[in-house]
Amino acid sequence: MDNELTALGIIFTEFYYWITVVIMFLIHVGFCMYEVGASRHKNHMHTLMKNTMIIPLVTITFFFFGWWIYFAFPNGPGFIGGLVEAPHATIYSEAMAPHMGAGDFNGWERINGVFWAAFLLFSWTAASIVSGAVIERIKTSGFMVLAVAIGSFFWIIDAAWGWHPDGWMVQVLGYHDAYASGVIHGIAGFFALGVLINLGPRIGKFAADGTPRNINPRNPWLVTIGLFLIYTGFWGFYVACNIPMWDVQAGDGVFYSATNIYLGPTTLSGITFNFLMSLSGGLMAGYIVSKGDPFWTYSSGLAGIIAASAGNDLYHPIQAMLIAAITVPVIYKMHYWVERRFKIDDAVGAVAVHGYAGFFGMIWAGFMLWGYPSSPNTEYAAINPLGNFIGALIMCGVLGFIPGWVIAKILKSAGMLRVPPEIEITGLDIGLHEADKADEQGIINAELEYVRSRT
Numbered sequence: 001m002d003n004e005l006t007a008l009g010i011i012f013t014e015f016y017y018w019i020t021v022v023i024m025f026l027i028h029v030g031f032c033m034y035e036v037g038a039s040r041h042k043n044h045m046h047t048l049m050k051n052t053m054i055i056p057l058v059t060i061t062f063f064f065f066g067w068w069i070y071f072a073f074p075n076g077p078g079f080i081g082g083l084v085e086a087p088h089a090t091i092y093s094e095a096m097a098p099h100m101g102a103g104d105f106n107g108w109e110r111i112n113g114v115f116w117a118a119f120l121l122f123s124w125t126a127a128s129i130v131s132g133a134v135i136e137r138i139k140t141s142g143f144m145v146l147a148v149a150i151g152s153f154f155w156i157i158d159a160a161w162g163w164h165p166d167g168w169m170v171q172v173l174g175y176h177d178a179y180a181s182g183v184i185h186g187i188a189g190f191f192a193l194g195v196l197i198n199l200g201p202r203i204g205k206f207a208a209d210g211t212p213r214n215i216n217p218r219n220p221w222l223v224t225i226g227l228f229l230i231y232t233g234f235w236g237f238y239v240a241c242n243i244p245m246w247d248v249q250a251g252d253g254v255f256y257s258a259t260n261i262y263l264g265p266t267t268l269s270g271i272t273f274n275f276l277m278s279l280s281g282g283l284m285a286g287y288i289v290s291k292g293d294p295f296w297t298y299s300s301g302l303a304g305i306i307a308a309s310a311g312n313d314l315y316h317p318i319q320a321m322l323i324a325a326i327t328v329p330v331i332y333k334m335h336y337w338v339e340r341r342f343k344i345d346d347a348v349g350a351v352a353v354h355g356y357a358g359f360f361g362m363i364w365a366g367f368m369l370w371g372y373p374s375s376p377n378t379e380y381a382a383i384n385p386l387g388n389f390i391g392a393l394i395m396c397g398v399l400g401f402i403p404g405w406v407i408a409k410i411l412k413s414a415g416m417l418r419v420p421p422e423i424e425i426t427g428l429d430i431g432l433h434e435a436d437k438a439d440e441q442g443i444i445n446a447e448l449e450y451v452r453s454r455t
Helices: 004-038 041-052 054-072 108-133 140-162 168-173 181-199 220-240 268-289 294-309 317-342 350-368 385-413 421-426 430-454
Strands: 243-247 256-259
Touching: 004 041, 004 108, 004 220, 004 243, 041 054, 041 108, 041 140, 054 108, 054 140, 108 140, 108 181, 108 220, 108 350, 140 168, 140 181, 140 385, 168 385, 181 294, 181 350, 181 385, 220 268, 220 294, 268 294, 268 317, 294 317, 294 350, 317 350, 350 385
Parallel strands: none
Antiparallel strands: 243 256
């Protein structure tokens, strides 16, 4: 930093991403509260600890290889080129530790850690989406494998392909997904669907004739607060998908702007309009279609944001609202149709809210933004319906559903996927409860012995 103006820009960018991480942390707090509120009392601690352990598992693995994948895989590798060198993202790089001086890292010395952390919080979100769908019957060991697979491998591959400024899907297909309708939500939702097919429904979910029974949230207040925290954390999510200050006309002029993830110009003002309008459209539609059901009303607010997220950098606010309002009834109906037809027990509606809404969000963006540039690079394909549809199939099917199904199938064959029926019926917290009872009885016995010794 050789002058005050350069220093101000660098430090502002560093602080900008640091703040987004702080806000996004609320997403994980919200997921923990939401899932515990949705589970029955006998499974509370297992549900909480399963989601909590996403933090160390995904953080460590994302540090070792997830961050490198994003920068090394934009060409596939093998689709339009080979691996890309990423010297700042390897675990032995000086830029992956405190670094005060200049180097050969093109400015990554200062923002590497905070930008890594922003992407890491996206990774936690991907794993948490799967976590909610499978509560009350999955083994912790099996879930840990799934969390690392989606959180540190598959989602970051699709980010390299379709969320990198030079990703092959952006270049060849004109793929556009500014706030991750597919890159995070679609892939995680369909990964969860692949897992659920192998995991099977909770005992008692379906009657003998196949009719589904409602297993309602046991603490609706906790679910409500959890979802509002997810809404709050989503502000940081949106902001972290932007570059705060970039010369978008560096080749033929100077024009500084906030940009989307593809380095195309947008404004924080515009995305603020669209975030709140898509949230509101989703909430209103959810309230109407569910006849005021609180669980689906709050979940539909999140689904509305996700449905509009692919194009919320460029949509008009009314477009964002209508996309949310139209998508929510569709995914609501799809959830119950899939549940009845295929006996899929998605405990929190994660496949619908994230998977189906994310898929439709990509389709909407392809049509609504048809002809817009996918990148400031004029040689790349423009945004178009076919490109986004193919992108949706890649995100949701190739990198989402198929890996989720295959990994879960292997875990099931190895006996690592589902707890035994007797444990599920008693509750996954049985070991903890037995220990508490033993301690409680031990304390009672000690107290009685103390009283006897004093008389």
